[in-house]
Amino acid sequence: MSQTASPSDQSQDILRPVRIWLYVLAVLILIMVAVGGATRLTDSGLSITEWKPISGMIPPLTMEDWQAELEAYRQIPEYQLINKGMSLEEFKFIFWWEWGHRFLGRIIGLVFAIPFVIFLFQKRLNWQLAPSLFILFLLGGFQGFLGWWMVSSGLTERVDVSQYRLATHLSAACILFLAIVWVVRRLRQVDPIWVEKGWRPVMWLFGGMVFIQLIAGAFVAGMDAGLTYNTWPLMDGALIPDNIYTSTPAWLDAFEDITTAQFNHRTFAYVIAIFAAFLLYKAWKNTQFAGVHGWMLIIGALVLVQILLGIFTLIYVVPLGLALAHQITAFLLLGSIVAYLADMKAENKR
Template sequence: MAQSLHSPALFSFRGLHPASAKPVITTNIRQQLHATLQARFSAARFPGISGLRGGIWSQRRPLSSLTGRRQLFDPRFFSSNASQTTAVPAELPVLSPPTVGIWLLASSALVFAVIVVGGVTRLTESGLSITEWKPVTGVLPPLSQAQWEEEFSKYKQTPEFKLMNHSMNLEEFKQIFYMEWGHRVLGRIIGLVFVLPLGYFALRKRLTATMPKNLFGMALLLGAQGALGWYMVKSGLEDSLMETPGAVPRVSQYRLAAHLGAAFVLYAGMFYTGIATLMDWRYAKTGAWAGLKGSDMQWKAILETPLVRRFARYSKALTALVFLTALSGAFVAGLDAGLLYNEFPLMGGRLAPPADELFAPEYAKATDKSDIWWRNIFENPTTVQFDHRCLAITTYACTTLMFLATRRPAFRATLPPLTRKMATSAFAMANLQVLLGISTLLYLVPVPLAALHQAGSVALLTTLVHLVVSLRRPGAAARVWRQAMRTRQATPASKA
């Protein structure tokens, strides 16, 4: 078919009035017509990216969509299920819109809140007040006096009531019950806030290619958190505690650390993905990356610099160290180790307790004492507090070194502005976290200070995760989009 793209005969098929006689268009003419339009349109407007995934225009599109210049960031680019007369795959890779990033950040904020509420629940010894796990019916608290009496009678059978709270009345029980109930309900709310929009975005194909697998993995971890939380609570309800001399009714520190660690992983995953989504969108739209607004490819030269690559590895290792320090704090909370050695920086007038106290033989359970090392590390309150101190001091020192490195001329000239900003924020948060930790220790773990200290650990992790994201290269979809935007802006529109 040798007709020109602007030939009147070519467009006479589309210009016919419905009431006029309809011409007969054979299959071969349709195919030749589509091929001509496709070749001219793609060569004129997207010369640099025609080879991607078999060519962006390799899929057939309606003729009406090929004759006009489409508006920048047309919503139909976002999904392959756009409302068209025929099912047509996306012209560009799916790029998640800002609403996805905002949803993920809102979900991470709720996880932040549930971590803090969980800490308060532990500090007020409210976690064992609900003795059953009812994922559906447990949403409602007792609504009548008879129901309250029933719940209270169940609590009276627990080791905690028999050993510690045997003088508690119903009104006092309601206070700890509502604290644990609020923690569980907030967990259910997070599930709804995360899972329902996830299903919507997945069905509407608003998620970048790599996101569905990661987000569905987070959804599974979120569901497992409920079961893990109940598994943790069960450890404090076991009747065997009544038979152990000197036993204190509390949940297993191992299960508490697992529950808290999973919450930290969930939070970091949501926050990282949300920030990365917003950064990818901004890069695709404007070319801005990590605070830089210069050349679109400036990030590539920066990330390939040996100095920046070393800094990126260091920041990831520091993030892992903060996570490990927070986990050690879970062991401190689980064993009430913060009530020992309420002084700083010394412990009993010396930098470290005696070796026979740090590795006491009575904590070993094996006949040959082969487990004395690891059992003292995880079960001896003195050793647990000492380890937490060492990790906290190491974390603070490493954060300070990272901040000082960003003040050096070589790093200031190379690192992106957002990276330097997050390094400063991490240093400021580390100082605040140290002050909160020392104050919590000196004042014998008051609930407000201890809760702020736990919130501070999440805040410090947040700044470091944000720092790691700032050194992330734009996603593949964002890079393709940016190339298309540059090509579109550089190429004048072809006349219809």
């Protein structure tokens, strides 16, 4: 005797391609973040001095094209004060990193827009889901604008980009990634399981703390603060260095002083680690990590990995591989927290 699929099963089948599409987009954003981090760490971000959303997709094809790009780069302070005399081959190395970063952003836009239109025609998207996805598309487009806004800060009076704009750009990428994770996790059914009253707000608080730590890390990266005080657990021979919060106003040091920025990033990591240990204990005691609470094991493991990556990135003076792993793990940690919260939210719908 054959079985007839329930309406819920049919709905799940309809949404399966949508879920796969969104997961692909999330992975592409992670790759984009990694390429952006490599662009930053190789000092390649200012190699393209114009924003050409359409024609910029085509790289230089002739020697004349390359010379024109190099000549434009020679007009900005980074070349004149740091890279003066750079050969064409050296310029090509930094150019390709920045061009690749921008090109990948355009590819992500296409990967988003084309399936979105197809799924609309296939009626896989209902009126509740379509607006959320359209907002994600707008966030992606805004991210491109923020990227140029960041780059433009280093083309006239600075030899690098503003740490404020770098932090904004990275934060917006993270918000876009987390929004996609939230939407895609809400498109699946999960087994109902008990959730202690107040547990969700605590997890939201924890996620907020990790997000603040990501922003703090962006300021460390934006000021190249990781290239100093490359010892752990001491900074300049002390747990609390003397020369922090010495400016007027003192709070500005958190965003503009190398020592203070690195101290804040280190110290808040300890706070997050202690809080994560407490949450793991509570989750084990109350749920034994059953059902959706298995996310807590993943979250705990990622916190540990992230702390170790941060320490090794620091003591080895920010090698490219470790620094990128540290950045991507931060996104994965936040993504796991949001997925956990989304799955718990989905339980209420059953």
